[in-house]
Amino acid sequence: MSAFTTRPEITGTFGVVSSTHWLVSQTAMGVLERGGNAFDAAVAGGFVLQVVEPHLNGPGGEVPILLWSERLGRMESIKGQGVAPAEADAQTFRRMGFEQVPGIGMLPATVPGAFGAWMTMLRDHGTWSLAEVLAPAIGYARDGFPLIARAVQAIYAVQDLFREQWPSSAQVWLPGGRVPQPGALFQLPKLADTFERLLQETQTRATGRTEQIDAALDIWYRGFVAEEIDLYYRTEKVQDTSGERHGGLLRYDDMANWQAAVEAPLTLDFGRYTLAKCGFWSQGPAFLQQIGMLRHADLGQHAPHTAGFVHRIAEAAKLAMADRLAWYGDAPAAQREAQMALLSDDYLRARWQQTGAQASAELRAGAPLGIAPQLPDLGAAERTLRTADTRFGIGEPTFAALPPVAEWAQREVFVGDTCHIDVIDRDGNMVAATPSGGWLSSSPVIPALGFAINTRLQMTWLDEGLANTVTPRVVPCTTLSPSLALRDGQPYMVFGTPGGDQQDQWSPAFFLRHAVHGMNLQEAIDAPAWHVDHFPASFWPRQTRLNQLTVESRFAPEEIEALRAAGHQVKVGDPWSESRMSACTRERDARGRLLLRAAANPRGMQGYAVGR
Numbered sequence: 001m002s003a004f005t006t007r008p009e010i011t012g013t014f015g016v017v018s019s020t021h022w023l024v025s026q027t028a029m030g031v032l033e034r035g036g037n038a039f040d041a042a043v044a045g046g047f048v049l050q051v052v053e054p055h056l057n058g059p060g061g062e063v064p065i066l067l068w069s070e071r072l073g074r075m076e077s078i079k080g081q082g083v084a085p086a087e088a089d090a091q092t093f094r095r096m097g098f099e100q101v102p103g104i105g106m107l108p109a110t111v112p113g114a115f116g117a118w119m120t121m122l123r124d125h126g127t128w129s130l131a132e133v134l135a136p137a138i139g140y141a142r143d144g145f146p147l148i149a150r151a152v153q154a155i156y157a158v159q160d161l162f163r164e165q166w167p168s169s170a171q172v173w174l175p176g177g178r179v180p181q182p183g184a185l186f187q188l189p190k191l192a193d194t195f196e197r198l199l200q201e202t203q204t205r206a207t208g209r210t211e212q213i214d215a216a217l218d219i220w221y222r223g224f225v226a227e228e229i230d231l232y233y234r235t236e237k238v239q240d241t242s243g244e245r246h247g248g249l250l251r252y253d254d255m256a257n258w259q260a261a262v263e264a265p266l267t268l269d270f271g272r273y274t275l276a277k278c279g280f281w282s283q284g285p286a287f288l289q290q291i292g293m294l295r296h297a298d299l300g301q302h303a304p305h306t307a308g309f310v311h312r313i314a315e316a317a318k319l320a321m322a323d324r325l326a327w328y329g330d331a332p333a334a335q336r337e338a339q340m341a342l343l344s345d346d347y348l349r350a351r352w353q354q355t356g357a358q359a360s361a362e363l364r365a366g367a368p369l370g371i372a373p374q375l376p377d378l379g380a381a382e383r384t385l386r387t388a389d390t391r392f393g394i395g396e397p398t399f400a401a402l403p404p405v406a407e408w409a410q411r412e413v414f415v416g417d418t419c420h421i422d423v424i425d426r427d428g429n430m431v432a433a434t435p436s437g438g439w440l441s442s443s444p445v446i447p448a449l450g451f452a453i454n455t456r457l458q459m460t461w462l463d464e465g466l467a468n469t470v471t472p473r474v475v476p477c478t479t480l481s482p483s484l485a486l487r488d489g490q491p492y493m494v495f496g497t498p499g500g501d502q503q504d505q506w507s508p509a510f511f512l513r514h515a516v517h518g519m520n521l522q523e524a525i526d527a528p529a530w531h532v533d534h535f536p537a538s539f540w541p542r543q544t545r546l547n548q549l550t551v552e553s554r555f556a557p558e559e560i561e562a563l564r565a566a567g568h569q570v571k572v573g574d575p576w577s578e579s580r581m582s583a584c585t586r587e588r589d590a591r592g593r594l595l596l597r598a599a600a601n602p603r604g605m606q607g608y609a610v611g612r
Contacts, residue, residue, distance in 0.1 A: 003523075005520075005522040005523055005526050006522070006526050006602035007522060007599075007600070007602065007609075008522065009520045009521050009522040009523075009597055009598070009599050010597060010598040010599065010609045010610065010611040011595065011596070011597050011611070012596050012597075012611040012612040013426065013593065013594060013595060013596060013612075014032065014426050014596075014611070014612050015029065015032035015033075015038070015041075015423070015424065015425045015426055015596065015611055015612070016423070016424050016584045016596040016597065016598035016609065016610070016611030017029045017032070017041065017045070017421070017422065017423050017584070017598065017609065017610050017611060018421070018422045018582035018583060018584050018598045018599060018600045018607070018608070018609040018610075019045060019049070019419070019420060019421040019422070019582055019600070019607065019608065020049075020053065020056075020419040020420050020421070020498060020580060020582065020600075020601070020606060020607045021048075021049065021052050021053055021148075021419065021606055021607070021608070022606065022607075022608035023048060023052050023140070023145065024045045024048050024049050024052065024053075024419075024421060025045070025421075025600070025608045025609065025610045026608075026610060027041075027044055027045050027048045027136045028041035028042060028044060028045035028421065028423050029041070029610045029611070030136075031044045031045075031128070031133075032423075032425055032426075035127075036126070036127060036128050036132075037125070037126065037127055037425050037427065037429050038067075038423040038424055038425040038427075038429035038430060038431050039067065039121050039122060039125040039126040039127075039429060039431060040122065040126045040127055040128040040132075040133060041423045041425070041431075042065075042121070042421055042423045042431040042433055043118045043119075043121060043122045043126060043128075043133045044128075044132075044133040044134075044135075044136055044137075045421045045423070046063065046114070046118050046421060046433060046435055047118070047133065047134055047136070047137035047195075048136050048137050048140060049419050049421065049435055050114070050137065050435070050438075050451075051137050051140045051141050051145060051188060051191070052140060052145050052146075052148070053148075053151070053419045054151060054188075054439065054440050055150060055151040055153075055154035055155075055439050055440055055441065056418050056419045056436065056439050056498065057114070057418060057419050057435040057436050057437060057438060057439060058114075058437070058438030058439060058440070058451045058452060059112065059114065059115060059191070059194075059438060059449075059451045060112040060114075060437065060438030060443075060446075060451050060452050060453035060454055061112060061113075061114045061435060061436055061437030061438030061439070061454045062080050062081045062082055062110070062112065062113040062114050062117070062435070062436060062437045062438075062454060062456060062478065062480065063080040063113065063114045063117045063118065063433050063434065063435040063436070063480070064077070064078065064079065064080050064081060064117070064278045064282055064284075064433070064434060064478065064480045064481070064482055065077070065078040065080060065117055065118075065121055065431065065432070065433045065482065066078075066265055066276060066277070066278065066431075066432045066433075066482045066483065066484040066494065067121065067125065067429070067430060067431045067432075067484075068428070068429060068430040068431075068484060068491040068494075069125055069429060070427050070428045070429050070491075071125075071429075075264070075265050075276050075484060075491075076262055076263070076264070076265070077262070077263045077264065077265040077276075077278045077279065078117045078120055078121055078260055078261075078262055078263075079113075079117070079260055079261040079262070079263060079278070079279070079281065079475070080113040080114055080116060080117025080118070080120075080260050081110070081113050081281060081282070081456070081475045081476070081478050081480070082110040082111030082112055082113035082116075082258055082454070082456070082475065083110060083111050083254070083258055083472075083473045083474055083475050084110055084457055084460070084470055084471060084472055084473060084474055084475070084476065085109070085110070085111075085248075085249040085250045085251060085254045085472065085473075086251065086253065086254055086472045086473055087249040087251070087472070088249045088457060088470055088471075088472055089470060089471060089472055090461075090462040090463070090464060090469060090470055092249070093107075093462055093470065094462060096246070097242075098242070098384075098462065099377075099380040099383055099384055099462060100380050100381070100384050100458070100461075100462065100540060100541065100542060101457050101458045101460055101462070101470060101540070102240040102241045102242055102246075102455075102458065102540060103240075103241045103455060103458050103539060103540025103541065104240050104241055104441070104442055104443060104455055104540075105238055105239065105240025105241070105246060105443055105444075105455070106233055106236070106237075106238055106240070106246060106247060106248030106249075106250075106443055106444070106453070107240060107246050107248060107249060107457070108443075108454075108455035108456065108457040108458045108540075109233065109248055109249070109250040109443065109453045109454060109455065109456075109457065110250075110454060110456045110457050110475070110476060111221075111250070111254050111255055111258045112229075112437070112438060112453055112454055113258070113260060114435055114437070114438070115217075115220050115221075116217060116220070116221065116258070116259055116260040117260040119213050119216060119217050119220075119260075120259075120260045120262065121431070122213055123210050123213040123214065124262070125429070127209075128209075129209050129212065130199065130202060130209075130212050130213055130216050131199050131203075134195050134198075134199065137195065138192050138195050138196060141187065141188040141189070141191045141192035141195070142187065142188075142189060142192040143187070144185030144186060144187045145185065145186060146183050146184070146185060146186075147180055147181075147182065147183065147184060147185075147186040148182065148183075148606060149182035149183070150604065150606070151440075152179065152180055152181070152182045154439070154440060154441055155173045155174070155179055155180065155440065155441075156179050157441070158440075158441045159174060159179055161239075161441075162174055163177075165238060165239040166238060166239075166444040166445070168444050168445040168446070168447045169440065169444050169445045169452070171445070171447070172188065172190065172440075172445050172450065173440055173445075188450060189450075190447075190448075190449070190450025191449075191450035191451055192450075193450065194225070194449050194450055194451070197224065198216055198219055198220065198225070201215070201219050201223065201224070202215040202216045202219060205218075205219075217259070220255075221255045221256055221258060221259075222252075222255065222256045225255075225449065226252050226255035226256060227252060228446055228448040228449050229250060229252075229255065229446060229449070229453065230250070230251050230252035230255070231448075232248075232446045232447075232448075233247065233248030233249070233250045233251065233453075234247065234248075234251070235247070236248075236444070238443075238444050239389070241388050241389060241390065241540060241541075242387075242388065242389065243387070243388065243389030248453075250453065254473070257473070263278075263279060265277055265278060265279070265484065266278070266279055266280075266284065266285055266288060266343065267288075268288040268291060268292050268343055270291045270292075270294075270295060270515065271295075271515065272487055272488050273485050273486065273487050273492070273515055274485065274486040274487075274489070275287070275288060275291055275483065275484075275485050275511070276483070276484040276485065276486070277481065277482075277483060277484075278480075278481065278482070279330075280327070280328050280329065280330070280331065280336075280339045280467070280477070281328075281329065281330040281475045281476075281477055281478065282477065282478050282479075282480060282481050283324055283328065283477065283478070283479050283480075283481050283501075283503065283504050283538075284481040284482075284483075284504065285324075285328065285339075285342065285343065286317075286320040286321055286323070286324050286328075286481075286504040287320075287481065287483065287504040287507055287508050288343055289316075289319070289320040289323060289342060289343065289348060289351075290313065290316040290317055290320045290504070290508045291508060291511070291512075292343065292345065292348035293316040293319065293320070293348045293349075293351055293352040293355075294312065294313065294316050294352075294508075294512065295345075295348070296348075296349055296352045296353075297312045297316070297352065299312060299313075299512060299516050300516055300517075303517065304509075304512075304513045304517050304519065304524075304527050305527065305528060305555065305556065305559065306559055306562075307559045307560075307562035307563045307566065308562075309512075310530055310549075310551070310555075310559075310563060311359070311563060311566050311568070312355075313505075313508060313509055313512065314359070314530070314532045314549055314568070315355040315359065315360060316352070316355070316508075317504075317505050317508075317532050317534070318360055318363075318364075318532060318534040318535075318547075319351050319354065319355070319364060319366065320504075321501070321532075321534060321535040322363050322364050322365040322366070322534075322535060323342055323365055323366050323373075324477070324535070325363075325365060325375060325376070325535055325536065326365035326366075326373035326374060326375055326466075326467075327339055327342060327365070327368070327373065327467055328467055328468060328477045329466065329467030329468035329469075329474075329476075329477045330467075330474050330475045330477070331467040335467055337369065338368045338369050338371050339368070339467075341368035341369050342366070342368050344368075347366065347368055351366055357566060358566055358567045359547055359549075359563075359566050359567035359568040360534075360547065361546055361547040361567070362546075363375075363534065363535065363544070363546060374465060374466060376461040376463040376466060376536075377463055378536055378544050380462075380542070381536065381541045381542045381543045381544065382543070384541050385541050385543075388541065418434060418435065418436035418437075418480065418498040418499070418500070419434070419435055419436065419498055420432075420433070420434045420435075420482070420496045420497055420498055420580070420582050421433050421435075421582070422494040422495060422496065422582050422583060422584040422598070423494075423584065424494065424584045424585075424586050424596050424598075426594065426596075427594075428491065428586055428594055430484065430491055430494045430584070430586065431494060432482035432483060432484055432494035432495060432496050433482055433496075434480045434481060434482045434496050434497075434498070434503070435480075436454075436478075436480050436498075437454030437455070437456055438451060438452050438453055438454045439452070440452060442454060442455040443455055456476050456478060457470060457476055458539060458540045458542075459476045459477055459478065459479070459538050459539070460476045460477075479500045479501055479503055479538050480503070481496065481503045481504050481507070482494070482495075482496040483495045483496050483507050483511070485511070487587070490587075490588075491586060492585055492586065492587060493583060493584065493585045493586075494583070494584050495507065495510065495511070495581065495582060495583035495584070496581070496582060497510075497579060497580045497581045497582065497601070498580045499531075499579070499580055500537075500538060500539060501531075501533075501535070501537060501538050502531040502578075502579075505530075505531045505532060506529060506531065506578065506579040506580070506581060507581070509529060509530070509579075510524050510525060510529075510579070510581045510583070511524075513527055520597075520599070521583045521584075521585065521597055521598065521599035522599035524581075524583075524599075525579070525581045525583065525599050525600070525601055525602075526602065528551070528552045528554040528555045528578075529551075529552055529578035529579035530549060530550060530551040530552065530555075530578055531549075531550055531578060532548070532549055532550075533545035533546075533548040533549075533550070534546050534547055534548070547567070547568065547569050548569045548571060549563060549568040549569065549570050549571070550570075550571045550572075550573050550578065551563070551570060551571070551572060551573065551578070552572075552573055552574070552575055552576065552577055552578050553572050553573065553574060553575045554575045554576075560572060576602065576603045577603065578603075579601065579603065580601045580603060580604070580607065581599075581600075581601050582599075582600050582601060582607060582609070583598065583599050583600075584596065584597065584598040584609075584611075585597045585598075596611060597611075598610070598611050
């Protein structure tokens with residue numbers, strides 16, 4: 001393989017950042033340059049992400065965070081996924097005639113957890129004030145930011161929905177009634193007003209740094225933000241994927257009774273590495289399950305560009321994702337022992353022994369502790385689609401490929417992903433965060449606030465008794481999945497990617513290219529990538545595909561044919577169409593000094609790594 005990479009692996013000693021948007025990376029690096037730590041930098045970058053990638057996340061979304069605190073000498077997971085409303089249960093949706101939670105509109109909303117998670121990390125680990133970390137986001141929202149083509153594609157795809165059904169969104173995203181031009185400066189004045197009002201009220205209530213952050217949390221979840229969300233979701237009705245108009249279930253009390261939890265992450269060992277992920281309320285354990293199975297796969301004998309490497313990881317992914325379907329969720333205590341058994345070496349070795357030289361075409365969930373798996377009714381997707389209204393979008397962010405500006409004729413429509421940021425500072429503090437939800441096409445803008453609310457509840461099921469059955473005041477199982485790794489017991493790497501169901505496929509392959517085959521971060525990101533569809537999708541309408549393997553066309557033809565010969569239904573995608581990885585590492589040199597590295601995804605020409 002060529003040693004060529006699309007950009008250098010960044011190396012420095014002061015600080016490194018990698019993210020899915022260049023303005024976010026530079027914002028976070030600017031915080032480090034002005035004396036902030038990794039936690040301050042990640043929070044400032046996270047709020048800028050809400051402004052400059054509004055098609056992929058927003059203030060009404062969520063963010064799981066993994067961090068390493070050098071001061072405390074430990075990892076933490078911040079559970080920035082909000083809960084289902086108190087009125088949301090399977091019976092409520094079935095009484096409305098649903099077999100699935102809709103993909104867009106107001107019914108799928110959970111408590112927006114992003115603000116709570118960012119504030120929890122800032123308060124407990126940061127050094128900057130709320131005003132300082134919000135200043136870059138407010139500046140971009142007030143003064144303007146370049147609207148990337150991908151965001152314009154999202155607006156273009158749902159412009160009719162905005163014009164015909166969601167006028168509050170049309171006011172924000174169709175200024176003058178027109179789709180904005182890619183690259184033009186775009187402003188979000190109402191969002192800037194919301195953040196500035198938040199600052200004014202916090203400064204009126206409190207003077208100290210931590211006291212102001214606590215005041216901001218109270219205002220967001222029990223003050224004017226919660227009040228405006230409650231009013232809008234109580235009184236408005238909008239069209240969703242059912243083709244009918246519905247109000248929302250999210251209420252003030254749901255907001256007021258929630259806070260971001262801080263947990264110990266789940267971990268699993270792989271050689272000299274210890275890998276950390278968020279709990280079973282995320283799909284993060286699917287990463288750990290794959291790595292645990294692949295301890296027994298002899299991957300060192302299969303180069304990263306070969307069919308043998310791809311086949312083995314793909315087959316492990318199929319089993320892990322089947323287990324996700326049967327076992328993942330913020331389950332009651334009775335199910336937690338079975339969940340933890342999914343990570344035991346005995347279980348994972350036995351699961352690996354179920355794989356072979358031929359691709360599996362079966363959806364095979366395991367039976368931890370000998371307990372038979374329970375699966376949802378997968379036929380609900382096809383039944384739902386028979387009567388659904390998909391004209392205005394589906395569960396994931398929807399995009400339309402932009403024709404030449406002179407034509408503006410609609411062509412292909414496809415779905416997208418989310419965003420990510422990693423930061424390491426000169427003291428060795430580390431953050432990995434994957435913000436998402438509240439994107440511009442998910443639900444209507446709340447006029448008084450200037451942002452939309454997430455639709456994460458679409459990831460739950462209406463079947464009773466599952467770990468991920470929609471349940472009042474319980475979080476849905478999210479696809480969002482940052483990663484953290486120790487090496488030889490010492491903090492080493494933070495990494496992650498957008499991608500929905502692909503996040504914990506692209507991340508394991510990246511890690512294994514680096515850890516097993518010694519690729520540097522940029523080489524491991526640039527290498528040809530793939531994903532498997534072998535499970536019901538997490539996003540509405542949750543259709544099931546089996547044994548489909550999508551690979552980048554940069555794989556050699558003979559390797560693609562070898563995958564087909566092994567029984568995979570191979571779809572060959574564009575050469576740079578898979579994966580969106582970001583990564584940062586830290587290690588000590590022979591003199592004990594911290595050496596920092598970073599790399600970013602070239603696909604989409606948007607992600608960027610910086611550092612010095």
